[in-house]
Amino acid sequence: MPQSSFTTPEFAQRLAAISTEIKQPICAFANRRGQVIRIGLGTPNQAKIPPLELPRYGDERLCGLRCISTSLKREPPTLADLTAMAMQRLDTLVVLTLNESGSGHVDRAYTAHLLPNTHADTDQAWQVSPPMSLDAIAKQDFLDLVIGLEEEFKREFVAQVVEESQDRVILAGLVEDRPNKDSNRVLPPPQVSLQTGKAMPYSLMELSQLVESAGGVVLDMLWQKRDRPQPQTVLGEGKVQELAIAAQTQRANLIVFDRELSPSQSRNLERQIGVRVSDRTEVILDIFAQRAQSAAGKLQVELAQLEYRLPRLSGRGQEFSRLGGGIGTRGPGETKLESDRRVIQKRITHLQQQVNQLQDQRARVRQRRIDREVPTVAIVGYTNAGKSTLLNALTKSDVFAANKLFATLDPTTRRLNLSVEDPKDSEQERKSCMVLMTDTVGFIHELPPSLMDAFRATLEEVTEADALLHVVDASHPAWEAQVAAVDRILKEMPITVGPTLMVFNKTDRVSDADLMEIEAKYPDAILISAIHRQGLDMLCQAIVPLVRYAVGEF
Numbered sequence: 001m002p003q004s005s006f007t008t009p010e011f012a013q014r015l016a017a018i019s020t021e022i023k024q025p026i027c028a029f030a031n032r033r034g035q036v037i038r039i040g041l042g043t044p045n046q047a048k049i050p051p052l053e054l055p056r057y058g059d060e061r062l063c064g065l066r067c068i069s070t071s072l073k074r075e076p077p078t079l080a081d082l083t084a085m086a087m088q089r090l091d092t093l094v095v096l097t098l099n100e101s102g103s104g105h106v107d108r109a110y111t112a113h114l115l116p117n118t119h120a121d122t123d124q125a126w127q128v129s130p131p132m133s134l135d136a137i138a139k140q141d142f143l144d145l146v147i148g149l150e151e152e153f154k155r156e157f158v159a160q161v162v163e164e165s166q167d168r169v170i171l172a173g174l175v176e177d178r179p180n181k182d183s184n185r186v187l188p189p190p191q192v193s194l195q196t197g198k199a200m201p202y203s204l205m206e207l208s209q210l211v212e213s214a215g216g217v218v219l220d221m222l223w224q225k226r227d228r229p230q231p232q233t234v235l236g237e238g239k240v241q242e243l244a245i246a247a248q249t250q251r252a253n254l255i256v257f258d259r260e261l262s263p264s265q266s267r268n269l270e271r272q273i274g275v276r277v278s279d280r281t282e283v284i285l286d287i288f289a290q291r292a293q294s295a296a297g298k299l300q301v302e303l304a305q306l307e308y309r310l311p312r313l314s315g316r317g318q319e320f321s322r323l324g325g326g327i328g329t330r331g332p333g334e335t336k337l338e339s340d341r342r343v344i345q346k347r348i349t350h351l352q353q354q355v356n357q358l359q360d361q362r363a364r365v366r367q368r369r370i371d372r373e374v375p376t377v378a379i380v381g382y383t384n385a386g387k388s389t390l391l392n393a394l395t396k397s398d399v400f401a402a403n404k405l406f407a408t409l410d411p412t413t414r415r416l417n418l419s420v421e422d423p424k425d426s427e428q429e430r431k432s433c434m435v436l437m438t439d440t441v442g443f444i445h446e447l448p449p450s451l452m453d454a455f456r457a458t459l460e461e462v463t464e465a466d467a468l469l470h471v472v473d474a475s476h477p478a479w480e481a482q483v484a485a486v487d488r489i490l491k492e493m494p495i496t497v498g499p500t501l502m503v504f505n506k507t508d509r510v511s512d513a514d515l516m517e518i519e520a521k522y523p524d525a526i527l528i529s530a531i532h533r534q535g536l537d538m539l540c541q542a543i544v545p546l547v548r549y550a551v552g553e554f
């Protein structure tokens with residue numbers, strides 16, 4: 001075919017005749033020089049070329065192939081065919097509809113091509129022509145169109161790389177529809193009703209908060225109920241196809257699953273969907289990487305990230321590699337995330353030694369505290385429960401508190417002076433008693449094991465404390481599941497934790513009826529609103545006997 005036309009009438013008629021004879025749609029793929037390099041049987045969706053076999057692949061340009069296809073139906077290109085065009089980044093798609101008389105002639109033809117973002121007022125990823133005659137199509141300049149489009153894609157790409165700190169994310173989840181055999185695992189309720197009246201799986205609600213905390217934008221979420229995950233792709237074939245369509249039409253650059261994916265699952269999914277696929281663990285690691293401030297925090301995050309990456313190195317992500325940052329590509333501090341297996345292994349060993357040293361160092365600091373006989377209280381709880389806000393309210397300090405998951409990574413210790421009535425003192429004179437309060441990293445259900453391990457030095461602050469305050473966000477729809485998740489993590493710690501006082505926070509956002517229910521279930525708990533400084537006196541009064549009990553004064 002001549003370089004500059006979509007197709008010629010002769011070529012189109014010939015393709016139509018073959019298609020009529022074999023009673024099947026056909027796709028012919030031609031390169032920029034007009035040479036047909038591949039023929040596929042079936043619709044453009046059925047005949048699509050896997051990303052790795054395309055001449056080139058990437059956001060900044062088209063793939064260098066156009067597809068000329070026949071259709072037995074007299075219909076414009078289907079959504080599936082257009083999505084296939086978008087996934088392969090075809091130069092153009094031509095659909096020839098056949099005359100229904102069976103004469104083998106082309107009835108009419110459509111052309112379609114991708115649109116750059118700048119045309120996105122309509123939110124359309126592509127443009128489809130009205131039905132045209134073959135002569136009209138032959139007269140249009142193909143090369144002109146494609147070169148013009150590519151220039152725009154390239155301009156956009158350059159602009160994006162500069163401002164692309166924000167990932168455009170679609171969430172994917174699996175709701176396992178079977179009784180949980182493992183009775184030790186208390187799972188959150190599968191559905192959470194939102195104020196909007198819409199119900200969504202709890203795992204996706206939390207995942208969207210995680211993605212936003214990591215700096216991504218959630219465009220959409222899809223989930224599927226299944227007995228068990230599909231071994232290769234977690235979700236079924238139809239759902240994966242749906243994800244691919246959603247990703248292409250909404251211009252997402254990242255899919256995040258609500259569970260940890262095996263290395264081969266993420267590879268399979270990336271191959272089928274055509275954009276980078278990530279998982280909950282990687283998002284959590286990414287948040288930690290962004291938040292780590294202290295040398296100790298950075299050290300532990302890097303260790304966890306490398307342990308996560310090591311088994312996932314082979315062949316992954318090459319075709320989707322990009323210049324900018326984004327979820328999963330950030331490392332702590334100045335350290336560049338390595339991609340060489342041997343280098344990583346060496347670095348992991350080195351980091352593990354440093355974490356061990358850190359553990360010793362922390363142990364010495366704690367020993368000094370014990371020697372000084374100042375009791376310690378650690379504030380624990382699910383992430384975003386209000387732990388830092390509580391520490392600030394009690395000790396008038398200004399630890400960073402924010403409506404983000406994992407706002408706190410590094411433990412902070414502050415002194416708290418409690419004025420108490422000494423029960424032994426008959427004159428009811430008020431005495432002051434000092435405790436050290438430590439704010440810690442928040443917990444989350446199914447905390448990635450590599451993080452648990454890497455953060456053992458930080459988590460020891462919890463196990464070594466004389467007593468714990470377990471802060472609960474009472475206004476959270478799934479607070480009971482969160483309490484269970486925290487209890488489970490505490491139970492898994494190598495050393496038994498001290499006595500724990502339950503503290504229900506954010507009571508300002510809870511109805512009286514719900515508060516009464518909490519009081520009935522947890523009669524010893526203290527109800528507070530850290531932000532409005534309500535219930536803090538009660539809390540201080542409760543801390544004293546707790547600590548005295550813990551250090552054996554009673």
Ligand SMILES: Nc1nc2c(ncn2[C@@H]2O[C@H](COP(=O)(O)OP(=O)(O)OP(=O)(O)O)[C@@H](O)[C@H]2O)c(=O)[nH]1
Nearest residue numbers: 383384385386387388389402403406407408442530
């Ligand atoms: N309405 C209400 N909001 C609160 C209260 N206490 C804390 N918050 C809000 O809850 C959010 C989380 O507070 P943080 O203190 O950062 O929570 P955290 O437990 O330290 O969270 P991480 O460090 O991320 O694990 C912030 O937006 C606070 O303003 C409260 O009593 N009432």
Ligand SMILES: [Mg+2]
Nearest residue numbers: 387388407408
């Ligand atoms: Mg905090």
